[in-house]
Amino acid sequence: MSSHRIQFQQTGGPDVLEYVAVDKPMPGAEEVVIENHAIGLNFIDIYFRSGLYPAELPSGLGTEGAGIVVAVGDEVTDFAEGDRVAYAQGPLGAYATHVAMPARSVIALPEAIDFETAAAGMLKGLTVQYLLRQTYAVGEDDTIVFHAAAGGVGSIACQWAKALGAHVIGTVSSPEKADIARKNGAWQLIDYTKESVPERVMDLTHGAGVPVVYDSVGRDTWADSLKCLQKRGLMVSFGNASGPVEGVNLVELNRGGSLFVTRPSLGGYADTRPRFEMMCADLFAVLESGDVQVPIGQRFDLADAGAAQTALAERRTTGSTILLP
Template identity: 45%
Template sequence: MARTVVIEAHGGPEVMKIVDRPVGEPGPGEIRIAHKACGLNFIDVYQREGLYKLALPAALGMEASGIVEAVGEGVIHLKPGDRAAYSSQPPGAYCEARVMPAAQVCPLPDSISFEEGAAMMLKGLTVDYLFNRTTPIAKGDWVLFHAGAGGVGLIACQWARSEGINLIATAGSDAKCQMALDHGAVHAINYRTEDFAKRVREITDGRGVDVVMDSVGKDTFEGSLNSLRPLGMMISFGNASGPVPPVDLLALASRGSLKITRPTLFTHIADHATCQEMAGRLFSKVASGSVRIEIGQRFPLDQVAEAHRALEARMTTGSTILTL
């Protein structure tokens, strides 16, 4: 049996409950993993609220790290005793142990701690597809990144610095802006006190940025479009402030033939080999010191509701993990 966070109805943090669930043995293509730590992400909130519908009752959580206890038939990249970390479907990472598909579980290098592994997989793999798999971004290009002091944002700031990319971060306080600057952003804008689109134009001498990476959604979408240069790319990859309303395609034309995409991590990592390749790039960035994983908050598993409240209230910085 393993303590597991489940929901029986969509709603606020109070709908989460911890129950004992049987773990069982892995079948073909599966592993059983005993968790050391679990990561917390906005997708967990979207699933809990019902923005992303789950068949109920459902377990929550999309990333974790731990020790492989058993492997099923056909699993060759992992063995019992291996350290491992993942961001993977289906949900269910908020638990002490689970049986799950093996394809997106990655061997975790000894140089990376279990807490770092739990804090970095979904966020770090997201940064990898944003910079390497969505649109060409070259040294010297300008990127606007919203929520620059969050878990994804602090990784993105460091990633951009390591690649010679000019990243402009936005955040909701001067302290968070300073965090983004300390992690590699070349400029940071407090969107509560400044018009970020206007400030972006000033920073770029009126040109606009090549790419916007926006996980905030509804509140920043219009300003994000206004921050792009002609032929620029808008990457909308989250909905922290709510989903983006329907888009008038003529608005893209009038702003200079803009491009827009709405990717998801799980499309990018669906192929086993691609997932392992992306994880390899992420691990190399961390092992080399180019990217440091900042864990701003730790909550025990039985305080998962408090962790969700802190995330939704924008009271967190860096990554948040659940400890076991």
């Protein structure tokens, strides 16, 4: 039986992506084959396609999706054909109608959570889980700064932080995106195209600054993010949308008030099966309770993955974007 996938044979722009027919994958001993019903689109996919992150060529693309198990390896005991599952980590290749995944990277999907929500929210939701619950444990009445508040991760973070009793100062690039972030629970919004983010943060916090800044933008916002922090505050740089942060000057951290910096990743937190299961349980609980909803702003056909990535890179998307096989 044939299937299709997106692949690239050289790094570059969206034009290097090819939609090709391939043989349906067979499971290894510790793998399951999943028929994808929905696939997540994430900025990290662009990093692999562009060459910022290395990939063995030719390569598939994508790490997140949800669907039905259609084949099981000989040594897999936790899953069976017909199971509803989701995944957010693993070998590249989620941009496909069928994908073979290590069973250790797959989680059973509760009936209350549909495939599109899972595909749109697994990687982003687990990212928010470690950001708000582990990297810095956000508590009631905390005031935090979250860049790209109307994006896929930001939309989830605003809701989850509000459920935890925190006040989110979100940054956005337009009034339309400000409205989206506000509806998702942001306390205050800053349009960084018109306002100084550090000055506005200091105004909102009466000069105190915030204990933590969550920054997925990278190079363009690094310096301003540091200026938003209070003494001994934590700078959480978890993405490179504008390019990687380079030339970090430790003296700046001292001058800013003994600041802390971390560059976390999902792989650094969900690094064991028990931790992965704990994080998924936390995410599924807030989804099932209704405290967090995953807004899907765009849906593209799998064959149009290049156009979807272009829209994401040009910041023309809101919420999450999914690909449909």
